[in-house]
Each structure stands twice: as C-alpha cells, then as structure tokens.
Amino acid sequence: MRDVKQGLNPAPEVSKPQPSGWVAAAGLVERWLARSERVDTLLEGLAAGLSPQERARAQQLFYGVVRWASRLEAALAGLMAHQPRTKVKAVLMIAGFELLEGGPDLTAKVIHHAVERAKSVTSPKEARLVNAVARKMADRLTVSPADLATEFAHPEWLVNRWTRQFGLETTRKLLEWNQQPAPVYARWRSDAPVPAFLAPTQWAGFYEVKAGHWDEIRKLATEGALYLQDPSTRLCIGLLAPVAGESILDACAAPGGKSLFIADTMKTGKVVALDEPAAPGKPDPRLQRLKENLSRAPHGVNVAMVEADLAKVNTVFYRNLSLPESYDAVLLDAPCSNTGVMRHRIDVKWRLQDGDFARHAQQQLSLLHAAARLVRPGGRLVYSTCSVDADENDGVIKAFLASRVGSRAKLVRSVQAYPWTDGHDGAGAFLFEMVS
Incomplete structure (x- = not known):
C-alpha cells in the first residue's frame, strides 16, 4: 500500500520569536x-x-x-x-x-x-x-524634584558630603556627569594605522569607540592592537614615567590595564604585577584578566604575576620567588571608593556607606607604607586612586608624609582630575621620590 504520508506537504517551520x-x-x-x-x-x-x-x-x-x-x-x-x-x-x-x-x-x-x-x-x-x-x-x-539627591538619584548623605567639599554648583555638575552613559575609550597599542572608525580625542593615544563596530573592536582587542581604557589612567602612568630597562612593581595590579600600560611604555625591562589571591575555591575573574593582559605585554618586557597581600609580605617573600627586593618604581593604584568612576560603576553609590571613606583611607595608608618599603633609594613611588574625595587623596598623602616611612619620601608632583573639568573619569595621582 502506498504510504499516504508521501503525498503530504511538510508542515511549515514556525519561526521562534527573537529574544528581546x-x-x-x-x-x-x-x-x-x-x-x-x-x-x-x-x-x-x-x-x-x-x-x-x-x-x-x-x-x-x-x-x-x-x-x-x-x-x-x-x-x-x-x-x-x-x-x-x-x-x-x-x-x-x-x-x-x-x-x-x-x-x-x-x-x-x-x-x-x-x-x-x-x-x-x-x-x-x-x-x-x-x-x-x-x-x-x-x-x-x-x-522636577526640589532636592539634588532625588533629582539626580544619589544617596542624600553622599550629596551632602560632596556639597560640603565642593559646593552646591560643582556638586550639581558631578551629579549630572554621573547620570550620563559613559563613552567607551580605547588606548591604541599597535604600530599599524589607527582604523578610521576610532575617533581621535584630546588625549594622545586614546580614541573614542563609536557604536556599530563592536565586532572589529573585539577582534582588535583579542589581537592586542588596542585596550579598552579610560584616558584618566594616563595620569598615574605619566607621573610614574617608566623607562626602558627598569624593574617596576604594580602593587594592586588586577585587572592589569595599568600593568600593560607600563609595559607598553617601557618596551624593555621587568614588570611585577601583584594583587591579592582569590578566595579558596572561588576563581577571581579579575586575576584571570590580569594574566591575559600580561600575556599581551611587549616581548622585551619580562612580566611576573604574583598573588599576595602587599601589606602582609616582606622582602624575603620576593627573594624566594627570585624577584627583586626593591624596584626602580612602584605604582600603588589603591582600592578606593570609586567616586571618580561612577559613570562606569553605576551601582557603587548604592553600596557605598559614609564610614567607608575612613576605612578606605586607613587601608590606603597601610598599603602606601608597604609599597614605599619596596622602592630603591632614589626610586619613584606613585600613589593613585579613582576617587575625587579629599580623604582618600590629600588626606592619605598628609598622613603618609607625617609617618616614619613617609619621612623618606619627597612629594615631587601631584594631579587631581575632576570629571566636570577634565572630561573623563576622576582620579588622584601623587609622585614621590624616595630620598634615602
């Protein structure tokens, strides 16, 4: 008997709705x-x-x-x-x-x-x-709400803190800045010509990434031709001024963007990238990114990744790893409140508490003391934050210079970037020379 199914037309395929x-x-x-x-x-x-x-x-x-x-x-x-x-x-x-x-x-x-x-x-x-x-x-x-905290959706205590520190008009500018979507910037690393779809900026080497080219951007990033990075990062690297052949420690390195920036600037030398180890049994994506970024360093730069708490290890620790016990330059880009980068870290304002500033400052000072001990006599130390808060910048620096370790340091230069005037993320950076 003839199979009647042979005469049937196949059922039309039902297209699935695209995810929204x-x-x-x-x-x-x-x-x-x-x-x-x-x-x-x-x-x-x-x-x-x-x-x-x-x-x-x-x-x-x-x-x-x-x-x-x-x-x-x-x-x-x-x-x-x-x-x-x-x-x-x-x-x-x-x-x-x-x-x-x-x-x-x-x-x-x-x-x-x-x-x-x-x-x-x-x-x-x-x-x-x-x-x-x-x-x-x-x-x-x-x-329109009557108060700035409601109008710009920030915690009232934080708006009050900024108003005391910067004044009402400037605080409004900062709040307006924080509520705008952040542009994406790339630092160009290659000797090849810069693609036309990367828009030049006022900051040398940095380009704005416009929409519509993400496939090309991902490919270029994977190849190491560019690194997605805010122009504010150039401030601490500029003060550090890495020189070919030096040994440099990046003391709070993850996820490694600044370590890579240092290596790109040096071309030859040694970069040791240190950061806290992951919790047992919990892989840390930041450390994985640090490892990936170090793998893209120029061939002339010898890189080492170290998982340790800067404040808890001494020179013997570095010696046992066959690493330098002192360095020509040390960068301490310290953990902070992130008040200068709230365009990017949009949930920080909801997690931050008023008491965090004092806690951060105490930790920052401890890390600064530890970092200073690893700088050779005559070497350079750069302390930086992505904060606009005085307690984490000038306050920490004053406490450091008044300490026994800080008495060996000479403050050479500092820069404070504010989003409402500089047009990029906020940051503080301070350059010391270790005089003895």
Missing part, C-alpha cells in the same frame, strides 16, 4: 532588586542568544534603572496598596526609566509598550496593574 533586550533587562532588574547583586556580575550572565543590538538595549535599560533607582522608587511610592511581585516592580522600573528618558511626548508609547511586555512576563491582572500605575508614575516623573 527589554525582557532580558526585566530579568536583570528583577534579580538586582531581589538580591542586590553587583551589576557587573549580573551582566556576565546576560542571555547569550541576544543579538548585539538587543544585548545593547538590555544593558542600556538595566543601567538606566540602576542609575535612576531612587528617583524611580520615589515616583512609585504609595501608588500600590500592596507590594507587587519583584518581576512586576522590575517592569514598572524599566517603564519609569523610559518615561524619564523619552519625556512627555513619548508617554503613551512607553506605557503601551510596557503593558504589552508585561503581558508576556507577568499575568493579565498584573499587566492591567502596570497600565494603571505607569500612568500615575508618568505624572510624578514630569515634576
């Missing part, structure tokens, strides 16, 4: 609200199936919610009798950011889009709630 960046962002916001996970950790788990455009959209929406979280929370306050599911709140927070971003002219479109998305990620009843609440939220977001 908006839906992916809702998942990221949901996890951030529920678990307070770090933004960079959450982004590492962003769905691999997203197209580059949808992935960028997911990151843009997620970053927008985190940047404006307290203002969005304020607009939502009191609009619902009961706390919704975290997923529903995530949808409302994204809608709120899009309302802020788009302005009154796009209100209807934003709300309609949020409700349609809510239908796919929540229940029909919850989608109706999104519709009602988003409309009221839109009215609240069009009213």
Whole structure:
C-alpha cells in the first residue's frame, strides 16, 4: 500500500520569536532588586542568544534603572496598596526609566509598550496593574524634584558630603556627569594605522569607540592592537614615567590595564604585577584578566604575576620567588571608593556607606607604607586612586608624609582630575621620590 504520508506537504517551520533586550533587562532588574547583586556580575550572565543590538538595549535599560533607582522608587511610592511581585516592580522600573528618558511626548508609547511586555512576563491582572500605575508614575516623573539627591538619584548623605567639599554648583555638575552613559575609550597599542572608525580625542593615544563596530573592536582587542581604557589612567602612568630597562612593581595590579600600560611604555625591562589571591575555591575573574593582559605585554618586557597581600609580605617573600627586593618604581593604584568612576560603576553609590571613606583611607595608608618599603633609594613611588574625595587623596598623602616611612619620601608632583573639568573619569595621582 502506498504510504499516504508521501503525498503530504511538510508542515511549515514556525519561526521562534527573537529574544528581546527589554525582557532580558526585566530579568536583570528583577534579580538586582531581589538580591542586590553587583551589576557587573549580573551582566556576565546576560542571555547569550541576544543579538548585539538587543544585548545593547538590555544593558542600556538595566543601567538606566540602576542609575535612576531612587528617583524611580520615589515616583512609585504609595501608588500600590500592596507590594507587587519583584518581576512586576522590575517592569514598572524599566517603564519609569523610559518615561524619564523619552519625556512627555513619548508617554503613551512607553506605557503601551510596557503593558504589552508585561503581558508576556507577568499575568493579565498584573499587566492591567502596570497600565494603571505607569500612568500615575508618568505624572510624578514630569515634576522636577526640589532636592539634588532625588533629582539626580544619589544617596542624600553622599550629596551632602560632596556639597560640603565642593559646593552646591560643582556638586550639581558631578551629579549630572554621573547620570550620563559613559563613552567607551580605547588606548591604541599597535604600530599599524589607527582604523578610521576610532575617533581621535584630546588625549594622545586614546580614541573614542563609536557604536556599530563592536565586532572589529573585539577582534582588535583579542589581537592586542588596542585596550579598552579610560584616558584618566594616563595620569598615574605619566607621573610614574617608566623607562626602558627598569624593574617596576604594580602593587594592586588586577585587572592589569595599568600593568600593560607600563609595559607598553617601557618596551624593555621587568614588570611585577601583584594583587591579592582569590578566595579558596572561588576563581577571581579579575586575576584571570590580569594574566591575559600580561600575556599581551611587549616581548622585551619580562612580566611576573604574583598573588599576595602587599601589606602582609616582606622582602624575603620576593627573594624566594627570585624577584627583586626593591624596584626602580612602584605604582600603588589603591582600592578606593570609586567616586571618580561612577559613570562606569553605576551601582557603587548604592553600596557605598559614609564610614567607608575612613576605612578606605586607613587601608590606603597601610598599603602606601608597604609599597614605599619596596622602592630603591632614589626610586619613584606613585600613589593613585579613582576617587575625587579629599580623604582618600590629600588626606592619605598628609598622613603618609607625617609617618616614619613617609619621612623618606619627597612629594615631587601631584594631579587631581575632576570629571566636570577634565572630561573623563576622576582620579588622584601623587609622585614621590624616595630620598634615602
């Protein structure tokens, strides 16, 4: 008997809907609200199936919610009798950011889009709630808040601290800066011509990466032709002034961008990159990136990666590893509050506490003492932070110079970069000569 199936036309393939960046962002916001996970950790788990455009959209929406979280929370306050599911709140927070971003002219479109998305990620009843609440939220977001902390979505204590330190007008400039998406910059490392799609900047060797060329950028980064890096990093390297043939210690090296910058400047010599070891059983992505970056150093530079706590090891430790016990120059790019890089580290302001500044300053001074002991007589020591706070910069330097170890040091030069005047991340850098 003839198989009747042979006469049937094959069923048409049903195309699967493409993953949505908006839906992916809702998942990221949901996890951030529920678990307070770090933004960079959450982004590492962003769905691999997203197209580059949808992935960028997911990151843009997620970053927008985190940047404006307290203002969005304020607009939502009191609009619902009961706390919704975290997923529903995530949808409302994204809608709120899009309302802020788009302005009154796009209100209807934003709300309609949020409700349609809510239908796919929540229940029909919850989608109706999104519709009602988003409309009221839109009215609240069009009213300018009376205080800077609410207007620019920063903790009130931090705004007050900056106002005391910088004054009201300058604090507003810093807050405005922090709330803008950060440009991406690349430091060109190759002798080959710079591609036309990299836009020159006012900072020699640094180029702005424009949208639309990420495949080429990834390829160039993998090949080592460029390194994605903010121009503020040039300040501490400029003060350190690495010279060919020197031995240099990068004392808090991970993820290794500055170690690589030092090696590129020297061309020949030795770079020892030191940072704290990973916790037992927990691989540290920063140390892995340090290892990868050191592998791209010029062939004439001998590199060594060391996992140790700078403040807890002595010269015997280095001797046992056949490493120098003193160095021509030491860079200490110290752990800090990150107040100069909040454009990039957008969740820092929500994790930072007022008492952290004193704690950081104490640790920084301890590390500075340890670093100074590793500089040969006549050698150079550079202390740097990505902070704009005086306690972590001038305050640490004054305490160091007044100490027994610091009495051997002569402050030669310093530079403090502020985003609102320099146009890039904030940073402090201080050059010492160890005189005896």
